[in-house]
Amino acid sequence: MAKSVEEVADAMYKLVKDADGLKKLKAMDLIKSMTELYGDEVDKKLCKSAIKELINSGKCVYTYFGGSYIELPHREGAAND
Amino acid sequence: MADALPKTPMLDELEKGGWPSFVTEIKLAAEKNPMGKDLLGLLERSYKEKIGHWKHGGIVGVMGYGGGVIGRYNDLPEEYPNISHFHTMRINQPAGWFYTSEALRGICDIWEKRGSGLTNMHGSTGDIILLGTSTDQLEPTFQDLAKIDFDIGGSGSDVRTPSCCCGMARCEWACYDTMAACYDFTMTYQDELHRPAFPYKFKFKFSGCPNDCVASIARSDMSIIGTWRDEIQIDKDAVKEYADSGMDIDSDVVGNCPGKCMAWDGKELKINDKFCVHCMHCINAMPKALRPGKDRGATILIGSKAPIVEGALLSSVLIPFIKMEPPYQEIKDLVDKMWDLWCEEGKNRERIGEFIQRIGLGNFLDEIEVDPIPEMVAHPRENPYVFYEDYYEDEDEDDEEGDDE
Ligand code: SF4
Ligand code: SF4
Numbered sequence: 001m002a003k004s005v006e007e008v009a010d011a012m013y014k015l016v017k018d019a020d021g022l023k024k025l026k027a028m029d030l031i032k033s034m035t036e037l038y039g040d041e042v043d044k045k046l047c048k049s050a051i052k053e054l055i056n057s058g059k060c061v062y063t064y065f066g067g068s069y070i071e072l073p074h075r076e077g078a079a080n081d
Numbered sequence: 082m083a084d085a086l087p088k089t090p091m092l093d094e095l096e097k098g099g100w101p102s103f104v105t106e107i108k109l110a111a112e113k114n115p116m117g118k119d120l121l122g123l124l125e126r127s128y129k130e131k132i133g134h135w136k137h138g139g140i141v142g143v144m145g146y147g148g149g150v151i152g153r154y155n156d157l158p159e160e161y162p163n164i165s166h167f168h169t170m171r172i173n174q175p176a177g178w179f180y181t182s183e184a185l186r187g188i189c190d191i192w193e194k195r196g197s198g199l200t201n202m203h204g205s206t207g208d209i210i211l212l213g214t215s216t217d218q219l220e221p222t223f224q225d226l227a228k229i230d231f232d233i234g235g236s237g238s239d240v241r242t243p244s245c246c247c248g249m250a251r252c253e254w255a256c257y258d259t260m261a262a263c264y265d266f267t268m269t270y271q272d273e274l275h276r277p278a279f280p281y282k283f284k285f286k287f288s289g290c291p292n293d294c295v296a297s298i299a300r301s302d303m304s305i306i307g308t309w310r311d312e313i314q315i316d317k318d319a320v321k322e323y324a325d326s327g328m329d330i331d332s333d334v335v336g337n338c339p340g341k342c343m344a345w346d347g348k349e350l351k352i353n354d355k356f357c358v359h360c361m362h363c364i365n366a367m368p369k370a371l372r373p374g375k376d377r378g379a380t381i382l383i384g385s386k387a388p389i390v391e392g393a394l395l396s397s398v399l400i401p402f403i404k405m406e407p408p409y410q411e412i413k414d415l416v417d418k419m420w421d422l423w424c425e426e427g428k429n430r431e432r433i434g435e436f437i438q439r440i441g442l443g444n445f446l447d448e449i450e451v452d453p454i455p456e457m458v459a460h461p462r463e464n465p466y467v468f469y470e471d472y473y474e475d476e477d478e479d480d481e482e483g484d485d486e
Contacts, residue, residue, distance in 0.1 A: 026238070027278035028424050052276065055145055062147030064139045067429050068237035068277030078136040079216075080158040080165040 003041045008034055008050035013059055016070055024069040027051055086111055087122040091129065107199065116197040116213050119163040123155060134161075141168055141216050143223040147277040149233030150219055166215035167197070170222060171208040171234040173267065176260035177247040178203065187229040195222040205300070206284065207244030208234040239277035240270045245287035246294040248307075254364065255289030256307030256377035257405035263287045265407055279420070280427035280436075290373060291361045297385075297396070302433050303416070304382040304396040307405070309374035312354040313363070319370035320350045334366045378404040381412065383419075384434025394434040397459040399451065418449040 012030045019025050031047040051070065054060045061073045086108060096102040104121075111117025123134055138152020151169040158165035172188070188209065192198055197213030204210040209231075214222060223233060234242035243266050246252065248259030266285055267274070273283075286297030289307040297304035324330055330350065335343040342356035343363060350370075352363075364371045381403060382396030403411065419433065422445070427436045437445045446453050 026280075026429070027276070028280070031278075048272065048276070048278070051278070052145075052272075055147070055276070058144075061140060062142060062237070062277060064147075064152075064237045064277075067281060068147055068239065068279075074140070076138060076140045076152075078138050078152070078154050079140075080154045 001041065003038055003046065005046065005049045005053050008038070008042055008046060009053040009057075009059075011037060012047075012050055012054055012070075016054075016060055016072060020072050024063070024065065024071060026067060026069055030070060086118055087125065089121050089125040092121060092125050110198045113193065114198050115163040116167070117199070119161040120167070120197070120199075120213070123157070123161045123164060135167070138166075138168065141219060143220050143233060146233055146275045148236040148239045148275060151236055153213075164197075164213065167213040168216065168219065170196075170211040170214065170219070171204060171206070171236055171242065172211060172226060173232050173234040173242050174203055174207055174209050174244070176245055176263040176267075177250050178207075179247070179250065184229065184231075188226070188231065191222060191225045191229075195225065206234070206241045207286075207295070208242045233275070235274045235282070237277040238279045238281050239275070239283070240273040240279075241282050241284045242274070243267050243270075243285040243287065244295055246289050248287070248289040252289060253368075254292060254307075254361070254373060256309055256373055257289060257379055259287040259289045259307070261407065262305065262405055262409060265409060266413075269408075269413060273420075279424060281430045281432050283420075283433065291359050292365065298382060299385050299393070299395055300387065301385055301396065302383065304385060305379050305405075305412070306382065307373075307377065308359050308380045308402065309377045310402045311374035311376040313352050313357065313374055314372045315350060315352065316370050317349070320367065321348075323367050323370055328367070330367075334363050337362055337366075378402050381415075384432070384437055386432045386434050390430050390432075391435050394432075394438075395459075396434070398456045401454070401456040415449065415451070422448045 011034060015030060015033055016025055030051060031044060034042050034047050034050070054070070055062065058073065060070050063069045063071045089104070092104045095104045107117050107121055111121060127134055134155050134157055136154045136156050138154055141152040142148075142150045149171045151171070153167045153169065155161050155164055155167065189198070189200070192200060192211050195214055195218045196211055199212040201210035201212060211222070226232070243263050245259035245263035246255075248255040248257070250260055263285075273279075283303070284301040285303050285305065286295045286301035287305045288295050288297045291306055291308060293306055297306060320330070324347075328334075330345045335345045339360050339362070340356045340358045342353040344351045364373065379402075380398060381400040383399045384394055385396035386394050400415075423433050423436050426440065427433070431439070442457065443453065
């Protein structure tokens with residue numbers, strides 16, 4: 001049975017949280033991991049909707065460090081007050 | 082008037098001469114906004130010390146989007162507090178860079194209120210560049226711009242804001258409607274533009290003819306350049322007029338034809354269109370006498386980029402001729418296939434042109450299901466070791482399986 005956007009977004013959030021401080025994940029890393037985890041129960045469109053949900057909810061943010069990543073919101077080192 | 086401006090003897094040098102000067106513009110902006118004053122001070126200091134004082138900010142943005150804001154902080158915030166934050170916003174320009182004065186005033190009013198007031202019209206990708214604001218002003222700026230129908234453009238590993246030449250709006254050489262195509266692609270790929278999901282950036286540029294006024298062949302991952310596939314249209318009377326008015330057709334036009342396919346006997350101009358390489362030279366030289374053919378469309382090229390991680394590349398031909406008719410589905414289907422492959426196999430910060438070089442054009446074409454053709458040869462063979470086995474094997478397998486065409 002196809003997974004719901006929320007379920008996939010939650011699974012993605014867990015991945016990002018577990019990788020926090022260890023590895024920066026790109027959108028494609030999340031999509032690939034979901035395909036490995038759920039197989040036919042997800043497709044690219046669903047995964048993209050889950051990423052959108054993750055970002056729009058404020059649980060994760062896009063960051064750019066040479067490439068674009070998805071991370072937990074945090075104060076960046078370079079920021080001034 | 083704001084506080085007195087800092088002394089900037091080195092920057093002042095850049096106000097001399099006949100050209101517009103960004104220093105003059107910053108000084109003007111500084112009369113209204115203290116950011117300009119600090120910007121002048123910091124820049125003069127950087128020129129003296131030969132050190133840049135900007136720090137890269139990788140997180141700032143607007144809610145829901147992953148691109149369009151370039152974070153900047155200075156590393157001397159106590160001394161230059163007004164530009165402690167100095168983020169850039171990229172705003173999606175209208176196709177062909179046409180504005181009403183009302184639209185321009187709207188943008189400028191928002192930016193004087195929310196940012197430094199300084200703009201760069203336009204950045205190299207084509208966006209309106211709004212230079213310098215603080216983190217807390219990003220979201221309100223975004224909301225204000227939305228009210229006047231402007232949206233943020235691309236940055237990071239996403240589709241960058243597509244751009245096009247003014248095409249049919251102003252130019253008689255346009256072989257397709259560049260502005261319509263650019264707008265259509267921009268709207269189709271909104272998700273890819275605002276939510277970065279690629280190994281690196283991807284640019285579309287639309288030029289209406291091979292004059293390529295937006296330099297798409299050098300600056301876009303997918304260059305869509307107008308062309309024709311029938312004969313160049315010749316107005317014989319107008320050719321005669323050029324000759325009568327003193328133009329040296331033999332030397333200036335025929336002699337410079339890279340296809341060596343023109344002949345002029347003093348009375349009649351002949352073109353062997355089979356060998357024309359569509360360079361536009363003759364048409365540019367005699368615009369009243371020659372024009373592109375009537376069967377018009379575009380050539381799709383792939384893979385150019387400026388030298389950032391690797392060296393510069395020019396795009397090379399993928400589809401020699403395609404009709405440019407909405408909804409451009411054939412091109413979009415091809416784009417989807419290329420993106421799927423590149424996203425799956427591309428390395429971080431690898432442009433699609435570099436990716437094709439790494440895996441080989443043959444493998445790339447196989448994967449996106451496009452047959453190789455001679456037009457794809459970018460330049461004569463430089464490697465004498467050519468292996469054909471893979472292609473023969475593939476064909477055999479296909480035959481056995483008798484699967485989809
Ligand atoms: S690229 Fe061709 S069609 Fe477009 S503005 Fe330039 S000359 Fe005209
Ligand atoms: S377009 Fe270029 S190649 Fe073609 S006939 Fe004119 S000058 Fe020659």
